[in-house]
Amino acid sequence: MARIDLQSLAHSYTPNPKGDDDYALKPMTHVWEQGGAYALLGPSGCGKTTLLNIISGLLTPSEGRVLFDGRDVTALPTEARNIAQVFQFPVVYDTMTVYENLAFPLRNRGLRGAPLDARVREIAALLDLTADLNRRGRNLTADAKQKISLGRGLVRPDVAAILFDEPLTVIDPHLKWELRSKLKALHRALDLTMIYVTHDQTEALTFADTVVVMHDGRVVQMGRPQELFERPAHVFVGHFIGSPGMNVLPAEVSGRAARVGGHLIPLRRGYPALDGGAKIEIGVRPEFATLAPAGAGGVPVRVRRLDDLGRTRIARVELSGLPMAATVPEDLTLAGDEASLLLDPAMVHVYADGTLVEGEAA
Amino acid sequence: MDKPVNQGAWLLVLPVLLIVAFSAILPLMTVVNYSVQDTFGNNQFFWNGIGWYQELLDPSTDLGGRFFDALWRNLLFSLLILLIEVPLGIAVALSMPRHGWRVAATLVVLALPLLIPWNVVGTIWQIFAREDIGLLGWAVNRLGIPYNYTADPLSAWVTIVAMDVWHWTSLVALLCYAGLRSIPDAFYQAARIDGASRWAIFRNIQLPKMHRVLLIAVLLRFMDSFMIYTEPFVVTGGGPGNSTTFVSIDLVKLALGQFDLGKAAALSIVYNLIILAVCWVFYTVMTRMDAQRN
Known part of the structure; x- marks a missing residue:
């Protein structure tokens, strides 16, 4: 379970930010509900990856707090948060088999024996990876590798939220649709909060219940796809969503x-x-x-x-x-x-x- | 499908063939010629067949004894060098900065020893380690540890091994660093999210990426230390006694000191064959491992 609260959160990559321009992420307060499917949509450099890395704990914000279910996790390192992240380029440990890849996060957390085996097989089945369990990671296709990256997040029973950082960038177009449907199905089946960063409006609008449009370090609109379309809160949303734009x-x-x-x-x-x-x-x-x-x-x-x-x-x-x-x-x-x-x-x-x-x- | 055959391509290979023939094959043939004959000067040659080789490869003879002693010294030296330089080089590479101005600074400092001519390295250490006026030698003796590389074989070995480590660990470190730099940040971030320990990150991410460059580093360091001549020649001259006389040093003594050209030629050929054989084994092992991984 995880409700994510961002309280007056802001981040700057310069040590002593003066004006608004020094902030990669301008002060924001938002609530992300448990079990929601969110898409963070915006052009490159709008601060969406910065926000994602703050939530996952890879980055410590310069101002404000991050709460998981009311618990302050701002200073906690990534490994101490019940969160997983899937990156743009699939991360697969080359020397390990698919099975070992999936077992890796559990082994690191001290799980052994039958419970580990059962959990790995369950997640492999969920991702249609059962047939590949004994193959080496390095010989798999990009979409299979990305499934393994995702699997390493899903396999942890403590994970309440999964963050995706443009996960379909290196996937072939005809497989994108398939993987996205898979994600959607997993979201319905597993009651996880999912946050999906992308600059592709089709991906955002088809994946998410709530789309968060970011522009220049700010959240300019947070709403259902239909709201973004019919009532853009900012001319930027009007331009960015829709083809041609508003x-x-x-x-x-x-x-x-x-x-x-x-x-x-x-x-x-x-x-x-x-x-x-x-x-x-x-x-x-x-x-x-x-x-x-x-x-x-x-x-x-x-x-x-x-x-x-x-x-x-x-x-x-x-x-x-x-x-x-x-x-x-x-x-x-x-x-x-x-x-x-x-x-x-x-x-x-x-x-x-x-x-x-x-x-x-x- | 038949590929068109163009005999004109030979013209492109010909210059290389000629250069290699005159610069390598013909001189080598001269050495082969010397190795099967005996000469007492005045261009008088006497056929000796495989006599020198038999003597060389028989440890009970004077020549064979010298050769095998030097060979074992060489192998011990290479083994020590690899055991020290490879782990040390990996450790240095792992602790090098990944971002910022420190990267350039570290690279320059690490490259410095590699840019010093070999006989200068020898001279530096020859003076540095002297027990009367050298900073290192004087300080070690002052600490109460008896140390004199001109009299004590152990001191001599410590000196040349330390010198080689000082000179060449940078190479291993730079090669490993190149391997490490090819790892995207996402791997480290994913490993943190997966809760991987420092050792697990090394074992599963960093070592596999360094694997290829490490093989090259081991090959280079082995060949180089196996053929070492200049530095120990400058520092110890092969002494005290014969304790740091490696094959290359012995070869020079034999050829230019004693003018035993036949024996020296046979030794050259065998030395060369050993190096070629080791290279071939290495190459085969590397390509095999690559084939297995894919």
Whole structure:
């Protein structure tokens, strides 16, 4: 069992951090529930591996505390925490057989004889490694090696959380799906907290119940995949998740309408109290911006290009010279490059300095 | 599938063949020529067949006795060198820093002894270990331990072994360090998570990665110590008595001191064959082990 509390946690790799820029991880307080499947999503250098290494104890944070089930483990070394970690490149002890690899963490903790054997075989069966138990680690494929790395974490009965640091990077694409499904099944079967670091949104969205999006050392949004998609809390989330990402346009917002380059865009919510000094933008995903023939209402746009993505078509359009992406309905045929764009008012969000502004409900 | 045959390729090999022929094979043939004849100067040669070889390989003769004594000394010396330098080199490599400016500093310090010419190393130790004016020799005697490498065989052995360790442990350490550097950090992190002890990390991660470079280090150190000449020649000249006379030193005495060219030539050939044989055994063992591991 492990509920993980991060209390005012921050980390800097420089000894005397001055400003925000010196922090690889800016102060954060979060709770990770027992049994959850979390994905830490963000671009390289956003601090996700730093956060992971702090939780696993490979790194001691410069500020704040880490609690496991209320117990302060901030100063505890990795081996004293009930946690396991799987790395980007599979770690397999070359000279040992698969069996010995799986038995290694248990032997190091003093387990011997029949209980050890039973546990190793149980985990091997769970990971479909039974047939390979007597093979040497060095001759296995990358995905089998990564399964062994995972197995060395699962085999310990004390482990309550498993951390994954981009574990599928070196796996062949067609095996990625298989391994990810395996992880998902294991998560359901074993009641473990799993934290999965990745920069691949597909991996994050398919693996996790809760996706934690990080940007520049901060957690910018923590939520279910659907929330991240429908209500990005930050323009970064809008850009990073979704393909193509959210359209973000500079706008003037007053009441229930936004003005973009002379065109009015209706909004579902009201925004009476926007900060005058902030940079105001509106964001709408291409999925909620539909192209229609010119004169069909909405705002007039100029079509630059149509991209056929197979299942759908995406139009690259310009609204008063501002580039946007929009969905093209299947039956639409366009004459010339004039068209109009229909925006779903409920899905048009307002951002002040990049952060979502909660409007007043209708 | 038939590969196209291009006889022109011989032209590329020819220069090498010629150079090797003139620089190695022809001189070696001269030595072979000397080893089956006897000469008293004036370019007069007398056929002796395998006589010198028979004498050399028979320990009861004067020549054979000398040869085997020197050979056992050589083997003992190589054994001592390997027993000391390999574990010491591993220990040094393990305690070397992995990151930061200290890496460069340590590498430079370790490389220094390797850059000193061999006869200079001999001269340094010859003076350093003298019991009258050498810092080491004087200090050891002052501590109450009798130590004089010009009179006492044990002192002489301690001196040349210490000198070789000082000179060559760096090589073993640098080779091992190269092996250690090829281990990604994730292995150490995973081992910590697995709760591995320091010994388990050494046994299961570090030693397997050093395995290949260690074989090379052992081979290099064996061959080098087996052929050692310069340093003991400068320090002890093979003495006191014959106690540090190795095969190479004896060979020079025989050829250039006594001008027994026939005996010296036979000794050269046998010495050469021993080294080739050891190299071949090593090479076979290494390739076998590699094949087994894969």
